[in-house]
Amino acid sequence: MPRQRQTIKDPAAELRLFRKRVVLVLALMALIGGLLVARLAWLQVVQHDRYATASHNNSIRAEVIAPARGIITDRNGALLAENVSSFSLYLTPENVPDLDATLRGLEALVSLRPADLERLAQLRRSRPRFEALVLRRYLDESEAARFAVHRHNFPGVELRGDLSRHYPHGPLTAHVVGYVGRVNETELVQASAEQRATDSIGKSGVEKSYDAELQGRVGYQEVEVDAQGRRLRILNRSRAQPGTPLRLNLDLDLQLAAKTALAGRAGAVVALDPRDGQVLAMVSEPTFDPNLFVGGISVEDYQRLLTNPDRPLMDRALRGLYPPGSTIKPLMALAGLTSNTVRPTDHVWCPGWYRLGNSPRRYRCWKREGHGQVDMHRAVPQSCDVYFYDLARRLGIDRMHDSLSRFGLGALTGIDLPGELAGVLPSRAWKRRVRKEIWYPGETLSAGIGQGYNTATTLQLAMATALVASRGTTPTPRLVPPPLGLPVSAAEHPPVASAQQWQTVSDGMHAVVSPGGTAYRALQDAPYSAAGKTGTAQVFGLSQRADDRGRDVAKHLLDHALFIAYAPFEAPRIALAVLVENGVSGSGTAAPVARLVLDAWLLGEGDR
Incomplete structure (x- = not known):
């Protein structure tokens, strides 16, 4: 058997190889150690704030x-x-x-x-x-x-x-x-x-x-x-x-008195202090429970409010638009005086209707048999439509617009509440812009008694009444008094009239609640003097035929009842407007509501 060859070992070469491997391993270990130290330094020194905050946020x-x-x-x-x-x-x-x-x-x-x-x-x-x-x-x-x-x-x-x-x-x-x-x-x-x-x-x-x-x-x-x-x-x-x-300027007792006076009927009451524009009461009926909305109202409750035919969510004082009816007649009278269109003693014959030129159409007065011979002193307390038809014709729609706008009709009052509506105070330019039509003479007559295109809010009527009571000086109505509330400012173009002209209109409104006036029965035994004006707002058009004027209609088509007033007559401290939807009669429905509110303020806790 042949003998195997053996390799001769070289200890020196093996030692050199071993040393090379040791050096390589040590170099790798040094490199890895250096990287670890560098990384540690980066995390501990450079990124300290970042990771300290992150650690803190794990528990804080x-x-x-x-x-x-x-x-x-x-x-x-x-x-x-x-x-x-x-x-x-x-x-x-x-x-x-x-x-x-x-x-x-x-x-x-x-x-x-x-x-x-x-x-x-x-x-x-x-x-x-x-x-x-x-x-x-x-x-x-x-x-x-x-x-x-x-x-x-x-x-x-x-x-x-x-x-x-x-x-x-x-x-x-x-x-x-x-x-x-x-x-x-x-x-x-x-x-x-x-x-x-x-x-x-x-x-x-x-x-x-x-x-x-x-x-x-x-x-x-x-x-x-x-x-x-x-x-x-x-x-x-x-x-x-x-x-x-x-x-707030609001008086809770007066608010309750106004709500109670409405007796559950749909409508609104707004009472202001004519001296400084403070809102004393602002009621809209029917109403709702605001606590339902605080945590998020349920779908069922919200649908119930939305589908309610009485519309409880609607603020009738601020957003309800209604024809002002005869409540604008004192303002019309002042417009006639300040424009020198009429004198207080000028007479108009009222047979119960008015005819425009040769037109066969008769514009009827609310009193079928007529008022006979009337002047301004009698026309305002008797609310003679024929007198104001004639005055409207003589003024013309544009002069009427300019005069009535000074009382805030057709514009926002600027009250410190959201959602107010301005209503409509018509003019030729308004009809041409909005309806793309010309203005007809007969429309002037309807506008002269607060009908036709005229619409206003109860707040606007209360403000207009306050301006009459203060003779044009009532500032913007406010719920929150200064300095926290919005700035109180006077009307930009307030109504301007002589002392005698203001007195003539005021006397006419005082006669409304005096013997022979349309609202005498509502305030006849009041222990204070007052001034007012009744009004009815037509909900839908009736035929001008006499036999159609008194026909039966559905309740929701009955006229709205309105009444404006201020008191005491000599030094007014409250001015108000009352609206009762489908209340038929301003004197029989709205005026008694105003009487209860005036009593509550002038004879109750509010006056003190």
Whole structure:
């Protein structure tokens, strides 16, 4: 068997190879160690602030503290809007492991409406995941107790004590005070930090006009939380500043008196102080409970309000447009005097109708047998249509428009409430612009007695009455007095007349409530002097034939009843306008309402 060859070992070469490998390994170890040291230095030194903050945020959460909304009171300090304690359910998305399962579990304990879930989805799209979002407000005590027992099963969900808006007088002040509601998706884009924190915003009335003042300013706090997001302790807090309280010019007792006087009939009452424009009362009937809207009104309740034929959501004082009827006759009389179109002693014969030129059409007076020979002193208290037909013809529609616009008709009063409508004070230019038609002479006659295209709000009529009472000096009507309220300003073009001309018109209105006047029975035994004017607003056109004027019509087609008044006559402290829908008679329906309101103010607590 041949012998195997053996390789001769070279210890020196092996030693050199070993040393090379050791050097290479040490170099690699040094490189890796250097990289680790460099990385450690980068994290510990360069990025220290960033990661220290991230670590801090693992256990510390910043929370917004919602401010308490400012309360609203009447002129005597009676609460109209307050804040009451309530329970709310909050959810922090990043601390909820399974949102769908969590919501299903919560629905077994508390009532979650579709609107609540939609709202949560909207907030999740617009808010960071670490922010606590409102899931449900205004839990009752049983719901709060059920959740508290099962709290450990819902990481990321917590029960908090909040303040919610409450209106102690509910429907009585619903239209004027307004209400707050949840911020919707459209409003969320422009919502302030305060509105986001409280999740509510003023939706109507004073709540909307002065929302910025009522909201207050948010506060912030740092809270230590555990791994499930449960709060352990508060580390730091910056207190929220509550909203500014508002004291309105409104008198709650007078508001109640006006509502009571309407006795459930659809209509409106507005009372102003002619000396400074303070809104003393503003009632619209029928009304609604504003507390329904605070936490988000249910679909059923909202549909019930929308489909109600009596339209309780409509503010008839601010947005209800009605023909002013004969209530504009004192203003027409002043227009005739200031334009030198008539003198107080000029007479017109009233046979019960008026004919324009050779036209066969007869424009009837409300008194079929006519008033006979009338001048201004008799035409205003007797409300003779024929006299004012003739005056309208002599003035012409454009001069009528210019004169009546000085009393604020056809324009916004500028009251510090949202949603006011201006109504219509027609002119040739208005008809050409809006209806693309020419003006006809017969339309001037209808406009002269407050019919035709004329429409006005109850607030406008109250303001016009206040201007007569103050002889043109009543400023813009205001619910919130200065300095907090909007600036009070005089009318841009107030009515201007001589002292004698003002006195002639005032005497005519005083005669309305005196023996022989159309409203004498309503105020005959009043212990104060007053001035007023009745009116009826035609709901639909009647034939001019005499036998059609008194025919039976459906209740909703009956004339609206109006009455304007101010008192005391010598030194007016209140001016008002009353509208009763389908009330038929200004003297028989609206004037008695005004009497009760005047009594409440001049003889009751308000006067004191």
